[in-house]
Amino acid sequence: MRAPGRTLRARIVWTTALVSAIAMTAMIGIVMLVLSALLRNNIDARLHDQIAAISTTLSVGPDGAVVAAQTPDDSIDDTTWIYRINGDLVDGPNRGDRVQSIAYGLSDVPKETRAQHGERVFLAKPIVHQGQKIAVVVVTASLGPYEATRAIIIAGLVAVGAAVTAGSAALAAWAVRRTLIPVESMAARAEDWSEHDLDARFDDTGTEDEFAVLGRTLNLLLDRVAGALRNEQQLTSELAHELRTPLTAIRGEAELALMKHPDAESAERFERVVALSDRMGSTITALLAIARGSAGSTARTTVKSLVSAALDNRPADPDVAVSADQLTDDEISAPIDLALRA
Numbered sequence: 001m002r003a004p005g006r007t008l009r010a011r012i013v014w015t016t017a018l019v020s021a022i023a024m025t026a027m028i029g030i031v032m033l034v035l036s037a038l039l040r041n042n043i044d045a046r047l048h049d050q051i052a053a054i055s056t057t058l059s060v061g062p063d064g065a066v067v068a069a070q071t072p073d074d075s076i077d078d079t080t081w082i083y084r085i086n087g088d089l090v091d092g093p094n095r096g097d098r099v100q101s102i103a104y105g106l107s108d109v110p111k112e113t114r115a116q117h118g119e120r121v122f123l124a125k126p127i128v129h130q131g132q133k134i135a136v137v138v139v140t141a142s143l144g145p146y147e148a149t150r151a152i153i154i155a156g157l158v159a160v161g162a163a164v165t166a167g168s169a170a171l172a173a174w175a176v177r178r179t180l181i182p183v184e185s186m187a188a189r190a191e192d193w194s195e196h197d198l199d200a201r202f203d204d205t206g207t208e209d210e211f212a213v214l215g216r217t218l219n220l221l222l223d224r225v226a227g228a229l230r231n232e233q234q235l236t237s238e239l240a241h242e243l244r245t246p247l248t249a250i251r252g253e254a255e256l257a258l259m260k261h262p263d264a265e266s267a268e269r270f271e272r273v274v275a276l277s278d279r280m281g282s283t284i285t286a287l288l289a290i291a292r293g294s295a296g297s298t299a300r301t302t303v304k305s306l307v308s309a310a311l312d313n314r315p316a317d318p319d320v321a322v323s324a325d326q327l328t329d330d331e332i333s334a335p336i337d338l339a340l341r342a
Contacts, residue, residue: 009176016172017165024161031157032150039146044114047123050139054080055127058135066090066127066135081138083107090135103138119143182211190218198226240288244281251277 058066066084081092081103094100102117106124115122120140127135186202193200201222202215254273262270 009173009180012176013169013173017169020165020168021161024164028154028157028161032154035150035153039150043121043141043143043146044123047121047139047141050080051123051125051137054082054137054139058082058127058129058137060129060134079140081107083136083138085133085135092138099140103140106138107136109136116143119147183214186211186214186218190222193222198222198229236288240284243284247277247280247284251281 060066066082078093078095082090083104084090087104087107089104092103095103099120102115102120102122106113106115106122109124109126112123112125115124120142122138122140124136124138126133127137189200189202201219204216204219205212251274254270254277257270258267258274261267
């Protein structure tokens with residue numbers, strides 16, 4: 001559900017930013033899964049190569065004891081333990097109680113075993129000679145360098161994702177703004193024409209793009225508005241004529257009666273008829289001007305003036321004090337005499 005009051009431009013920009021953020025998040029997640037798999041395969045391949053290299057240095061003495069030949073690669077010795085079948089250590093570094101304990105725990109595995117403890121990965125594999133298990137080789141590798149590399153890659157991907165999301169939102173804002181400029185211009189022109197120039201229309205380019213379709217639609221709307229306004233003006237003119245004709249006749253009859261010098265009471269009544277006829281005539285004229293939208297300044301008043309006039313015409317009451325001094329001068333579209341009657 002869209003937020004109330006949010007413009008189309010804002011909705012498109014936010015939607016673009018949200019879609020871009022979701023896409024970049026999904027991409028980062030996929031890259032991380034692939035990267036984790038590659039790092040795991042790389043570490044496992046390194047450990048397997050290390051075990052294979054150590055296996056070539058092992059030999060069985062005349063007494064059946066396993067002997068490890070010296071190797072020029074010191075890094076292998078620093079991360080490798082060789083155990084006899086009975087669990088005795090043939091060769092290996094002293095890496096601390098915890099690491100030594102983990103390595104010793106893998107000295108009797110019946111098959112190749114992989115274990116991860118904290119930031120270290122251990123791989124243990126039995127060595128078979130002439131069909132018999134003669135030793136177990138345990139190797140280890142630290143995940144620290146790999147984790148540091150992965151952290152750098154994640155930070156880079158997040159930065160790229162944020163830049164892409166911001167760039168997409170900015171590009172969407174620019175594109176939408178450029179796209180909506182003609183629409184805003186057409187809407188403003190249509191509104192102005194509907195009030196001041198009912199015969200103005202948009203040029204028909206003859207194409208089928210969105211702006212051409214919008215222009216033709218607005219032209220049809222302007223045609224309907226112009227027709228409705230003309231019909232309304234014609235109707236009001238006819239109504240005013242139909243109302244003024246009998247009103248004029250009534251006023252004329254009252255004036256003729258006054259010319260015959262009736263008694264005082266009848267003369268007063270005929271004068272009221274003339275006054276009411278004039279009042280109704282002015283009311284019809286004002287209503288007709290309002291309906292035609294041509295009343296001008298006489299068809300407008302202010303809140304303060306309206307209240308002040310109402311207070312002047314109200315019956316006097318010494319117990320009630322009302323003032324219009326604190327009211328604003330906001331305008332309203334109505335003649336003051338009609339507003340007072342309402």
